[in-house]
Amino acid sequence: MGSSTTGLKQFRLKLPATAEDIARLEPGMIVYLDGIVYTAREGAYKRVLEDGVALPDGLTELSNANFHCSPAAAPDTDGSYRVGGVTATASFRFSKWMPQWLERTGTKIVIGKGGMARDDYVNILVPHGAVYLTTVGYGTGALLGRGIRAVHAVHWLEELGIAQAMWMFKVENFGPFIVDSDLQGNSLFATHGDRVNQRLEALYEGLRPPALHRYGETDDRRKEVM
Amino acid sequence: MIDDDRIEEAAYQIMCKAAIDIPDDYLQGIKGMIDLETGDLSAFVLKSMVDNWEAATEDRRPMCADTGLPRYYVKVGDKARLTEGFVALERALRAATARATHEVPLRPNRVHPLWRTEHNNNVGLNAPEVEWSFEPDVDWIDITTVHKGGLFGSDYRMLFPGDGINGIKRFFLDTLIAFGKRGLACQPAIVGVGVGGSKDTCMQLGKQAACLRVVGDPNPDPKIAELEAELKELGNNIGMGPMGFVGSSMVVDCHIEAGFTHTGGMPVSVHTFCLSSRRATARIHADGSIEYRTDPRWFTPYMRRETIGWEAPQPASSSFA
Numbered sequence: 001m002g003s004s005t006t007g008l009k010q011f012r013l014k015l016p017a018t019a020e021d022i023a024r025l026e027p028g029m030i031v032y033l034d035g036i037v038y039t040a041r042e043g044a045y046k047r048v049l050e051d052g053v054a055l056p057d058g059l060t061e062l063s064n065a066n067f068h069c070s071p072a073a074a075p076d077t078d079g080s081y082r083v084g085g086v087t088a089t090a091s092f093r094f095s096k097w098m099p100q101w102l103e104r105t106g107t108k109i110v111i112g113k114g115g116m117a118r119d120d121y122v123n124i125l126v127p128h129g130a131v132y133l134t135t136v137g138y139g140t141g142a143l144l145g146r147g148i149r150a151v152h153a154v155h156w157l158e159e160l161g162i163a164q165a166m167w168m169f170k171v172e173n174f175g176p177f178i179v180d181s182d183l184q185g186n187s188l189f190a191t192h193g194d195r196v197n198q199r200l201e202a203l204y205e206g207l208r209p210p211a212l213h214r215y216g217e218t219d220d221r222r223k224e225v226m
Numbered sequence: 227m228i229d230d231d232r233i234e235e236a237a238y239q240i241m242c243k244a245a246i247d248i249p250d251d252y253l254q255g256i257k258g259m260i261d262l263e264t265g266d267l268s269a270f271v272l273k274s275m276v277d278n279w280e281a282a283t284e285d286r287r288p289m290c291a292d293t294g295l296p297r298y299y300v301k302v303g304d305k306a307r308l309t310e311g312f313v314a315l316e317r318a319l320r321a322a323t324a325r326a327t328h329e330v331p332l333r334p335n336r337v338h339p340l341w342r343t344e345h346n347n348n349v350g351l352n353a354p355e356v357e358w359s360f361e362p363d364v365d366w367i368d369i370t371t372v373h374k375g376g377l378f379g380s381d382y383r384m385l386f387p388g389d390g391i392n393g394i395k396r397f398f399l400d401t402l403i404a405f406g407k408r409g410l411a412c413q414p415a416i417v418g419v420g421v422g423g424s425k426d427t428c429m430q431l432g433k434q435a436a437c438l439r440v441v442g443d444p445n446p447d448p449k450i451a452e453l454e455a456e457l458k459e460l461g462n463n464i465g466m467g468p469m470g471f472v473g474s475s476m477v478v479d480c481h482i483e484a485g486f487t488h489t490g491g492m493p494v495s496v497h498t499f500c501l502s503s504r505r506a507t508a509r510i511h512a513d514g515s516i517e518y519r520t521d522p523r524w525f526t527p528y529m530r531r532e533t534i535g536w537e538a539p540q541p542a543s544s545s546f547a
């Protein structure tokens with residue numbers, strides 16, 4: 001895994017993840033996954049939660065890890081699929097569907113880019129016993145592509161297209177990911193953001209605001225633009 | 227005479243190289259940052275990126291699954307002659323884009339902005355962009371492709387002379403902090419700053435500064451070079467690293483390009499060229515032979531001229547291109 005020198009804790013997590021294993025995850029831990037990961041984003045969420053289409057049979061038993069991503073996948077001549085690389089998409093846009101989705105699917109691990117707002121962890125993930133893992137970088141498409149061993153199944157490919165379909169990937173040593181939120185709702189992004197914010201005032205010292213202002217812009221640099 | 231099949235071949239090869247192989251100047255820049263990085267998570271992210279680039283080159287797969295927006299910069303030698311002409315050249319660039327999309331494969335990223343329809347080949351209305359420049363006294367054609375990623379990380383602002391250099395610094399910090407949080411800009415980046423021109427020129431200069439100048443290439447104007455170094459240090463002093471984690475790796479290098487502007491204004495733009503700093507260049511010689519490299523050498527002395535005409539520079543700088 002090549003990173004033991006950093007002193008960060010590493011964890012190889014088997015999917016579907018058990019409650020005990022999930023309880024061991026701490027913000028800042030490096031995680032690699034084995035088993036089945038499924039992708040779902042706005043297309044799948046709408047289909048199930050708004051249009052009332054049933055979930056694929058046995059989803060919960062197969063996987064409890066939801067990856068927010070669209071693969072670069074192409075069909076092969078023998079009917080299987082070739083996956084080149086995968087890069088996560090920003091998760092903050094999906095929080096409106098998450099409470100019901102976690103409820104319906106029993107998903108315990110949400111994987112994506114950039115994490116979700118601090119309140120979303122406390123109000124949505126924690127009550128469902130779920131944690132958040134973030135991809136690294138975020139451009140590690142080639143490394144993640146390597147960890148995908150096979151396409152186990154794909155659902156709603158025709159209806160939703162390659163980007164929005166529900167892909168089930170059989171993965172091995174799939175990662176790296178970093179634990180953002182734990183079962184208590186602690187968030188790595190939030191704590192690091194707080195620490196960065198502490199220095200901002202000193203950084204801007206002596207730099208006056210520009211002569212021409214802009215409508216609607218915030219002057220509070222502790223805020224996020226997302 | 228340069229045939230258009232040589233152009234298509236060169237364009238196809240640089241499309242593949244840009245998508246897969248990280249340019250060495252950027253790689254060395256990141257490796258240098260790992261040594262200085264004190265944040266343990268930030269250092270871990272940078273090491274993972276190095277692993278990722280090695281995996282991409284070994285497996286011949288794209289370094290990032292997000293293709294960005296592939297585009298071209300063409301520099302035509304004043305003495306270069308084409309068998310078919312410039313319309314055929316543009317067609318060859320579009321054909322190469324479509325072919326590389328299918329064969330690498332690259333994710334088709336380009337869609338119509340309103341109807342979200344696509345041709346699945348990264349070609350469409352006004353896409354890929356082709357920008358042109360010229361070079362005196364030579365008979366080759368340089369074609370550079372850049373696959374710049376990032377929905378985040380660029381901004382423009384009309385500042386005024388009274389805002390001064392401090393105004394530029396403040397706007398530079400604003401842009402890096404706003405888009406650096408949670409790593410939306412996929413930093414550390416080569417940061418390009420455009421100063422002056424009209425609004426579109428300002429954006430164009432800043433973007434070209436980020437995407438077409440390599441790490442370690444200062445502006446030839448010593449006072450601008452000094453400001454570049456100052457801005458780089460300022461960015462790395464924010465206290466933020468990759469993914470917005472506590473750290474010191476934000477700016478791999480800072481490049482400024484300036485253009486004469488309205489006497490009352492000082493427009494500024496900031497652009498970040500992300501962790502997938504994808505660029506590759508091909509030089510097509512008059513005999514049809516092709517050489518590949520990762521330094522676009524876009525900003526030649528001729529590009530930065532201030533005079534009406536053009537006189538050949540002193541020998542020291544004539545070797546530039």
Ligand code: SF4
Nearest residue numbers: 139290375376412500
């Ligand atoms: S900004 Fe760059 S590294 Fe990040 S996802 Fe886009 S192309 Fe990849």
